[in-house]
Amino acid sequence: xxxxxxxxxxxxxxxxxxxxxxxxxxxxxxxxxxxxxxxxxxxxxxxxxxxxxxxxxxxxxxxxxxxxxxxxxxxxxxxxxxxxxxxxxxxxxxxxxxxxxxxxxxxxxxxxxxxxxxxxxxxxxxxxxxxxxxxxxxxxxxxxxxxxxxxxxxxxxxxxxxxxxxxxxxxxxxxxxxxxxxxxxxxxxxxxxxxxxxxxxxxxxxxxxxxxxxxxxxxxxxxxxxxxxxxxxxxxx
Amino acid sequence: xxxxxxxxxxxxxxxxxxxxxxxxxxxxxxxxxxxxxxxxxxxxxxxxxxxxxxxxxxxxxxxxxxxxxxxxxxxxxxxx
Numbered sequence: 001x002x003x004x005x006x007x008x009x010x011x012x013x014x015x016x017x018x019x020x021x022x023x024x025x026x027x028x029x030x031x032x033x034x035x036x037x038x039x040x041x042x043x044x045x046x047x048x049x050x051x052x053x054x055x056x057x058x059x060x061x062x063x064x065x066x067x068x069x070x071x072x073x074x075x076x077x078x079x080x081x082x083x084x085x086x087x088x089x090x091x092x093x094x095x096x097x098x099x100x101x102x103x104x105x106x107x108x109x110x111x112x113x114x115x116x117x118x119x120x121x122x123x124x125x126x127x128x129x130x131x132x133x134x135x136x137x138x139x140x141x142x143x144x145x146x147x148x149x150x151x152x153x154x155x156x157x158x159x160x161x162x163x164x165x166x167x168x169x170x171x172x173x174x175x176x177x178x179x180x181x182x183x184x185x186x187x188x189x190x191x192x193x194x195x196x197x198x199x200x201x202x203x204x205x206x207x208x209x210x211x212x213x214x215x216x217x218x219x220x221x222x223x224x225x226x227x228x229x230x231x232x233x234x235x236x237x
Numbered sequence: 238x239x240x241x242x243x244x245x246x247x248x249x250x251x252x253x254x255x256x257x258x259x260x261x262x263x264x265x266x267x268x269x270x271x272x273x274x275x276x277x278x279x280x281x282x283x284x285x286x287x288x289x290x291x292x293x294x295x296x297x298x299x300x301x302x303x304x305x306x307x308x309x310x311x312x313x314x315x316x317x
Binding site: 064092101224237 | 261
């Protein structure tokens with residue numbers, strides 16, 4: 001394994017010129033962690049708002065009633081199957097990303113390229129699934145500021161009375177939080193495409209380090225991490 | 238400066254060395270299994286057994302925190 005550092009990497013470490021680097025971490029990598037931390041606060045505030053509204057409501061749409069279709073295959077009767085597929089896709093794409101990072105440590109350009117491409121495909125698949133789920137829910141009447149008609153809404157409040165306020169809150173929070181997460185996935189896919197092109201051009205090989213792949217990997221794993229919480233709080237609890 | 242950047246690059250490379258392909262696959266299997274357990278609780282156990290309905294939410298949260306730990310510790314290399 002090469003530990004040679006090119007001139008360009010040395011230039012990138014100049015922000016530490018005033019002293020030792022914290023945790024012996026490269027500047028860009030530490031900045032990525034700072035960004036992820038700030039993003040974690042944003043997602044936390046959204047999920048805490050969701051929790052506060054959800055648990056102060058007398059009734060709430062049941063997830064296994066709302067999410068029981070597999071778009072294009074089953075209109076109903078398959079609770080949480082589609083979100084299970086989405087979760088599995090995102091976990092797999094996180095695995096392919098960490099395999100790309102591992103290949104990068106071995107300076108295996110070809111392997112990095114294939115694993116990065118697999119990660120991009122996983123990202124597109126997840127976004128496609130999310131688009132299908134959104135369009136299905138929109139077809140049922142849910143949207144920002146919009147809820148289904150009472151006869152339809154009754155199905156989602158099984159055993160309890162319809163609560164229009166909580167149905168509105170559910171719709172607004174669902175589209176806001178999954179939309180914000182989906183935007184992160186979309187951004188991640190774009191960044192992954194750019195990095196894959198750089199890998200193909202041999203940019204990181206010339207630098208003697210695939211550290212950039214590791215940095216975007218951190219972002220991609222963070223997106224997976226957020227989904228783990230969104231999945232639990234929206235679909236399971 | 239050059240020595241320091243070399244040290245950083247070396248330290249970063251060392252971080253990655255501890256994650257082998259085998260350990261990556263093992264963590265992926267753990268994540269998938271935990272998700273499967275969550276689905277078993279949500280779709281089979283909770284609807285069938287009234288007695289466990291009040292404890293499923295804490296179970297989901299514990300399982301989620303464990304999944305988050307696996308992602309952050311291993312995939313994001315914080316454990317190393």
